Amino acid sequence: MKIFKIALVNPGPGEILSKGRIIANADHIYPPLGICYLSAVLKEENYQVEIIDQAARGFNLYQIVRWIKKKDPDILGFSTLTASGSGISAALTSIEVKKWNPNIKIVFGNRHTNHNDYRILEKYPQVDICVRDEGEYTFLALVKALERNQPLKDIKGITYRESGKFKRNEKRPLIKDLDSIPLPDRKALKMEYTGSFGGLEFAPKGFTSMVSSRGCPYHCTFCYGKRTVGFRTRSVENIVKEILHLESEGYKYLNFVDDNFTVSKKRVIKLCRLMHKHKVDLDWICEGRVNQVSKEMLKEMKRAKCRIIFYGIESANQRILDYYRKGITPAQSIAAVKKTRKAKIPFILGSFIVGAPGETLIEIYNTLKFAQKIDIDFPVYNLLGTMPGTDIWDEMVEKNILDENKYWEEGVHISDIDPGGVPTE
Structure with missing residues (x-):
């Protein structure tokens, strides 16, 4: 055969x-x-x-x-x-x-x-x-x-x-029980990875990534995650099982690449306590929302060896944040960073986006100044891009600003097509 x-x-x-x-x-x-x-x-x-x-x-x-x-x-x-x-x-x-x-x-x-x-x-x-x-x-x-x-x-x-x-063909239902999926076959890659982000190297060797949940319950206009999968989580026991397996394989650094790791305070605290109970000796990083973190959560994350947290701060301008439907304020970003500092998590990264439709030079300057002023270790700057599956893409198509046939394969920076915004240059 x-x-x-x-x-x-x-x-x-x-x-x-x-x-x-x-x-x-x-x-x-x-x-x-x-x-x-x-x-x-x-x-x-x-x-x-x-x-x-x-x-x-x-x-x-x-x-x-x-x-x-x-x-x-x-x-x-x-x-x-x-x-x-x-x-x-x-x-x-x-x-x-x-x-x-x-x-x-x-x-x-x-x-x-x-x-x-x-x-x-x-x-x-x-x-x-x-x-x-x-x-x-x-x-x-x-x-x-x-x-x-x-x-x-x-x-x-x-x-x-x-x-x-x-x-x-019709859509396949989402996988409800994420624990039922076998652990990813990393060995088949036959190579090692280092961990870096925006030029910051945080894992020189023994690095990998994993997901503890799928999807995101939020509705940011620049993101296509909400249209792809509904939010579901693995059990904390299943997550720790994979972490212990990774540790036995010699991994030292771990990146949780969830769309939103901190959705549930209760889940994160339970996971961190179980990691601590099993004496997990992996340094790890995650992404989080500034309006979700609490002192207790951050304390447990630090105790479980969280080394870096990456916040989606995005803008210093409430008008722009509202356009993105982020559901946060600049004041919440400041408060989250202060809590994280008090918890003594070693590194804080922040994402900032400029180039929204109609965003002014003054608003861009406000964001860049805010990124330097807020007490984070490393700002990551992005030009707003859009692609099929995002609300901003649909908006630009409806307004006849964006030619779908021209940009569907790679997406496009809004600043390259928006006549009312600041040009990319």
């Missing part, structure tokens, strides 16, 4: 060079947990799976195609994002792979496909199928169907071609 082989690629978040090559240009690269979860689910069903992080390895187009040819898979999957440009990287790789083997099935997944499935299939005939939303069990069902040469009409959560037409 023929062995059915699957290869999964985290594409380089690349820039296209004059020769058409792709190179990795990410400021910070974390382990691609998405394809690690897929690998774990597939291996439970005894499939042969190979995965590679093209972004971390810095493979160009020639190198990644050579790797794929060597593995010779029946199915080739790509984890694609819009803002990083990895969707374009994956598409260019797909073109070359199909020249080599027209029979290979190429599948795109991750957030780029959620709002661009038709566009991807229309522009790139080399791509056969798009997996939407959570991919673990959708992709497993797809692999089984392709292996058995069965029709795809009953597989929830996919978009594909049939008789020259696009078919978008």
